[in-house]
Amino acid sequence: MNPLTNIMNDRAEARKQGDSNADTCFLALADKDGQASVRTLVLREITDRHVVLFLNRTSPKWQLFQQGANYELLLWYTSMQRQYRIQGTMQPLDREIVKQTWQRRPQGSKYLDYLYQEMAPQSSEIESREQLANEIQRLKQSYKVDDMQAPADVGGIELIANRVEMLDLNREDRIHDRRVFSLQDGLWTVKYLVP
Ligand SMILES: Cc1cc2nc3c(=O)[nH]c(=O)nc-3n(C[C@H](O)[C@H](O)[C@H](O)COP(=O)(O)O)c2cc1C
Structure with a gap:
């Protein structure tokens, strides 16, 4: 009945089938004026309770979370023909976990996180790509990758699910299956929706 268990199983199957969406997700946020924004993110972990994402706290999406923005996270497993x-x-992810996980990030991502800290916030405007390349070059000369530590603004979040909607297109009778799961007092309940 826990829909997150279904997602974990579907994701494992999607990975087996080489589904390019198996490791990503799409995070939509609305600001206080109702302006929507959506972006692709790597889905770091999913458990029977939450989804874990990594982001930089200089970014607009983090600012939106800070303002209490509502979110919706969309998963689409093409190989399974299933949307969640x-x-x-x-809630923010434990700082120790963030720090440890950061060490496994690719070199390019580590330098970008340093750049957000030392030059400009993520998603801010820059003069040119050349300026960006020069700054990355400067960082590479200043810091050996093996000595780098997670900067203060590297962050992670846990999205704790209380509503999950599933749409399954993969039905033999061709009538799509759409259900909404709601968590109340620790119990998931299900209702059926018109697809
Ligand atoms: C496949 C893919 C994976 C991505 N993964 C992440 C990620 O894990 N974390 C992240 O901050 N941005 C990731 N991005 C970049 C975001 O989509 C986005 O451009 C960036 O985070 C800035 O978002 P914001 O301006 O809305 O804060 C990814 C983009 C793609 C295409």
Whole structure:
């Protein structure tokens, strides 16, 4: 009955089938004026309770979370023909986990995180790509990758699901299966929706 268990199983199957969406997700946020924004993110972990994402706290999406923006996380497993839409609450990820996981990031991502800290926030405007390349070059000369530590603004979040909607297109009778799962007092309940 826990829809997150279904997602974990579908994701494992999607990975086996080489589904290019198996490791990503799409995070939509609305600001206080109702302006929507959506972006692709790597889905770091999913458990029977939450989804873990990594982001930089200089970014607009983090600012939106700070303002209490509502979110919806969308998963689409092409190989399974199944879509999930997840809503709920969020909380920052434990700092120690962020620091340890950061060490496994690719070199380029590490230098970018240093750049957000030392030059300009993520998603801010820059003069040119050349300026960006020069700054990365400067960082590479200043810091050996093996000595680098997670900067203060590297962050992670746990999205704690309390509503999950599933749409399954993969039905023999061709009638799509759409269900909404809601968590109340620790119990998931299901209702059926018109697809
Ligand atoms: C496949 C893919 C994976 C991505 N993964 C992440 C990620 O894990 N974390 C992240 O901050 N941005 C990731 N991005 C970049 C975001 O989509 C986005 O451009 C960036 O985070 C800035 O978002 P914002 O301006 O809305 O804060 C990814 C983009 C793609 C295409």
